[in-house]
Amino acid sequence: MPITHANGVTTMTLKRVLQKTALGAALMGTALTASAQEYTIGVTVPAAEHGWTAGLSWWAQQATEELAEKHPDVNFTVLSANSGTAQVANVEDLMIRNLDALVILPYNPATLQAVISEAYEEGIYTVVVDRELETPAQNVFIAGDNPGLGEQAARYIAEELGGEGNILVLEGPPIPINSQRVDAFNRVMENYPGINILASQNTDWNAQQALSVTEDLLGSNPEVDAIWAGDDDVLVAALQAIEENNRDDIQLVVGGGGSQRVIEMIRSDHPIVKGTVTYPPSMIASAIALAVHGVKGERLGDMYHGVPSRMILAADLITADNVEEYFEPDAAY
Amino acid sequence: MSPLSQRTTPLAQRFRNLPISGAILAPLLALIVLFVISSLASEYFLNTRNLSNVLRQVSYTGIIAIGMTFVIIAGGIDLSVGSMLALVGVVVLYVLNTITDPFQAVILAMLAALVGGALLGLFNGLLVTRGRIAAFVVTLATMSIFRSLALYFTDAAEVSTRNPLFQGVGGGFVLGLPIPVWTFFALAVVSHVVLFHTAYGRHVCAVGANAQVARYSGIRVERVVLSTFLIAGVCVGLSAIMLTSRLNSVSPSDAGYFFELDAIAAVVIGGTALSGGRGTVWGTVIGALILGIINNMLNLTGVSPYLQGLVKGAVILLAVLLQYKRAP
Incomplete structure (x- = not known):
């Protein structure tokens, strides 16, 4: 399972909203008092104009909420763009916030190539998701199969x-x-x-x-x-x-x-x-998790190496035999 | 406008008679308010690099919006600009990748963009004037035609270039400001002079205000209308140069996507009447800046991506409400 969604089901209710605001307040509190190192991670994905991209946005939100709880020293911003040109502006705007890591599913790779290269050359830990650049400019590439x-x-x-x-x-x-x-x-x-x-x-x-x-x-x-x-x-x-x-x-x-x-x-x-x-939109969630570990220089699980530079998530056949494993009633895709 | 202006109140009359600076007062105030709010909302907003980013992001649609201002003042509309940008962009990349000498390639590609834009604008204009089809319908059709041609020539694939000089055009800086921004402002100054200090500019306004009266006054209405589409086309060519060189590539499906709406929104926020006859270039520049700052502020403050469209739409409505409240 490529999914980081480990700690159970969440319900889209008022409770969630309250949690969110409480979390926001908590984050602001730590931002003011923290002497520990702060990391800023920016995420940008294509706008939710299709089932799969809606899933992408949902998983990006989900993962940033869960990861922010586990890693209070990391701040996340999630943006989406309805065109490649708009996504170029997204990346430019994210870079203004002294980004430590950029996670991007490029709307279209050639259009985004120049600006992703700029981010990467500035030393921002760059994770490119799903659509590969012609000239590699990333620390990690993660995609489905x-x-x-x-x-x-x-x-x-x-x-x-x-x-x-x-x-x-x-x-x-x-x-x-x-x-x-x-x-x-x-x-x-x-x-x-x-x-x-x-x-x-x-x-x-x-x-x-x-x-x-x-x-x-x-x-x-x-x-x-x-x-x-x-x-x-x-x-x-x-x-x-x-x-x-x-x-x-x-x-x-x-x-x-x-x-x-x-x-x-x-x-x-x-x-x-x-x-x-499967060709899971939750790959964005794993990509964000990789960025967190990558930017902190941590290893994944028991691996003897740092975050790998390429990662291809398995294409799993879902039939009646294994369908329960993939059932995620709240997900947008 | 003439049946309307007979019914206008003295107050509205007074507004209309104000010098140009008065016409852009409302959008200018909106811009200032937005600027102040943005600098309070995000600590990064006033960062010089951010401001230069915003200006550059604005310039692509801003350049097109200036061309659109001419078309709209003359009583027309051009919905094809976004698709035209994609098609011209494809031509630019084709020229760049065909000619071996890098310097020659860049010069010829830029020329091709301007000539290509002019020809496509001329095509729109001829259909409107000779074909006697409403501009809305003509450009709705050519919007589809231009996009389709761009997709066909490239098999829907993005095209990029290895030309080492090209990226310097749209990605370069002069005196601390990006080149597209200089281009945008220079174009605004020239357009302002043409529109308000030449006989041609007065003709454009006269045609938009009342084509019949303009014709009786000896203005060659068809030629004026045709020329506004030509100007819009050249502006698209200029924007295509800036955008494709900044990105070093063009995506036929994506380049210029929804630019027509952003351009029209900038013109309208800037106080130009969609019914034609009056408007200002500086208003359009301000309108484009307002749109750019909204996008930037929403991104900087990390407003939910789902809500960004709502905020943008609300600000457009608000800006326009502020201006039209005075007209009965």
């Missing part, structure tokens, strides 16, 4: 179908992350000559787009056994299209990402939604 996501999904579908059947693939936009997932998926499927990929289409990982693409694909393909959606929001939209068209030929729908909505479906034994593969 995109090829692994495609592989796991392909193996599961092939096994569930017994190596025989027609499938549709709902892809993401033409960006490297998507091609890594889809290429790995197709590589595995090459070993199963009985599996026939009828179509592989771009949905932009957008629910509305996914709905109309799936409708079109279902219309032109009367015999479909399984659908793989490289993203869980897309899966939910595809499911709607399947239900509206009364397509009972489809036996299996597999997603990607690991959203709570899909996990909930798997948990309640959904007739066709039986699996998804």
Whole structure:
């Protein structure tokens, strides 16, 4: 489990708000009296305009609250940006606060390259998440396993179908992350000559787009056994299209990402939604934790070395067998 | 504006007759109040590096907002500026990466940006004047067309350059201020002079106030409208140079995203009437600064990212309410 969320479930209530303010007051108190070393960590992520990015914001907030309790000498600021240019301004503004560490999931890497390099060269401990820079400018790079996501999904579908059947693939936009997932998926499927990929289409990982693409694909393909959606929001939209068209030929729908909505479906034994593969937005939480340990020069657990420079989180297949492990009812994704 | 101005109260009349400095009084006061609040809210706000950051962040949309001021005063609107910036940016990076001599490449890329912006602005302007289509509709369409072309030419991928000189343009400093900021202020001064101290500027205002009357007074209305879109295009080209060189790259899906809204907001906060006919360049500059300071202050104080849009929207409404309260 890549999740730092160890000390149980929190409820989004007034109690939480009170805790927050109490914590804020406590922090201010320590800021005034502390003689111990103070660290400032800035976090910036893309704005919550999609299920996955909403999860990202939620996990960033969650992790900073939990870590601030465990590490009273660390201050956190979390910002989000609705474009790469806005995120450049985020980083510039964060750097003004004498940052010790920067945790960033770049909206788009080339746009952010210059400003991340500036931060890194100034000696700010830099953790880049999910989207790799062309010219490395970071202490740590942490990401999910995109090829692994495609592989796991392909193996599961092939096994569930017994190596025989027609499938549709709902892809993401033409960006490297998507091609890594889809290429790995197709590589595995090459070993199963009985599996026939009828179509592989771009949905932009957008629910509305996914709905109309799936409708079109279902219309032109009367015999479909399984659908793989490289993203869980897309899966939910595809499911709607399947239900509206009364397509009972489809036996299996597999997603990607690991959203709570899909996990909930798997948990309640959904007739066709039986699996998804993790690509956890909680990676931002681990990234923030890495920044805390990195900036303090601490080791992780029993490791004999400091924080590693690259970290790839496993892509885990979630099915009815292990779904409880991934159930996090409060999470936004 | 003419049927309205007949009904205006003497008080409003008096406001309208004030010299230019009076027209920007409300936005200027708003800016000062915001500045004071920001310096109290965050200890980092008055940090010189922060102030120069804010100015640089403002300059990209500010430059475009100045072009937009011409278009809006002449009674038009340009929604395509953000997409145009992306398309021009793609052209800039293409020129940079095609020409081997780094110095030549930078000069030609900058020229290409200005010419490219001018041509796209001309395209908008011709559709409005010759095609007789409303500016809102024309630029709504070209907003989609320009963005789509930028995505098509690059396969939606970001393009970056290894040109060693380019980053010095938008990332460089002169006399302690970033180059984009100098460009923004120089453009503001020139635009102010053109708009208020030349016959052309008076024609722009006259066309926006009442195109029919302007036509009867012998002003070539179509040509004036066309020229405002051309100016907006050149401003977009200038902004594209500054932004792409600062970032040393362009993202076709992201560059200029929502810039049209920020530019229009800056113009409106600055007191220019969306209905055309009157407005000031300095008001627009102040409007852009207000927007930039809000963004900066929210980031510095770490306001919840979910609430930032609300604060920004509220300040825009407040600034505009303060100005329009006097008009019945």
